[in-house]
Amino acid sequence: MYDFKIAATDKPTLYRDLAAALEALVAGEPDAIANMANAAALIWESLPGLNWAGFYRNVGGELVLGPFQGRAACIRIPFGKGVCGAAAATLKVQRIDDVNAFPGHIACDAASASELVVPIVRNGELLAVLDLDSPNKSRFDAEDEAGCVALGAILAKAI
Numbered sequence: 677m678y679d680f681k682i683a684a685t686d687k688p689t690l691y692r693d694l695a696a697a698l699e700a701l702v703a704g705e706p707d708a709i710a711n712m713a714n715a716a717a718l719i720w721e722s723l724p725g726l727n728w729a730g731f732y733r734n735v736g737g738e739l740v741l742g743p744f745q746g747r748a749a750c751i752r753i754p755f756g757k758g759v760c761g762a763a764a765a766t767l768k769v770q771r772i773d774d775v776n777a778f779p780g781h782i783a784c785d786a787a788s789a790s791e792l793v794v795p796i797v798r799n800g801e802l803l804a805v806l807d808l809d810s811p812n813k814s815r816f817d818a819e820d821e822a823g824c825v826a827l828g829a830i831l832a833k834a835i
């Protein structure tokens with residue numbers, strides 16, 4: 677049984693604890709799907725104010741739905757389409773305060789209001805994107821971005 681207690685009040689501590697828990701979860705496990713599944717569950721349980729947390733994998737130059745927590749979602753997203761596709765095409769983090777103002781945003785769930793997408797890259801190659809959605813506008817700040825980039829770096833070695 678895993679019972680991580682991640683409830684820090686300040687974000688840097690929260691993300692430090694989350695990164696340590698993720699390192700422990702993926703240690704010694706080579707299966708990418710298993711590691712993405714546990715990462716999605718851990719993030720979902722630890723970060724407040726999310727309505728979706730999970731992965732889209734780079735499958736032959738197209739994003740394909742991977743392990744996640746939340747409502748059933750769009751399955752395939754072309755590079756360059758929506759927030760996830762922008763992250764995949766540019767390899768740059770997308771932190772969007774208001775998804776309805778983002779050109780081409782793909783509304784898998786009409787409740788989503790803000791979004792953070794982190795590309796997971798190894799040796800210059802996109803493996804997947806980590807996608808977090810929130811029903812609250814401007815849910816993600818620079819500390820969330822830095823914390824999730826650190827989670828992405830752990831996952832780049834584990835998926």
Ligand code: SME
Binds near residue numbers: 759782791
């Ligand atoms: N809104 C995303 C699509 C993925 S879902 O939010 C799970 C986008 O525009 O890329």
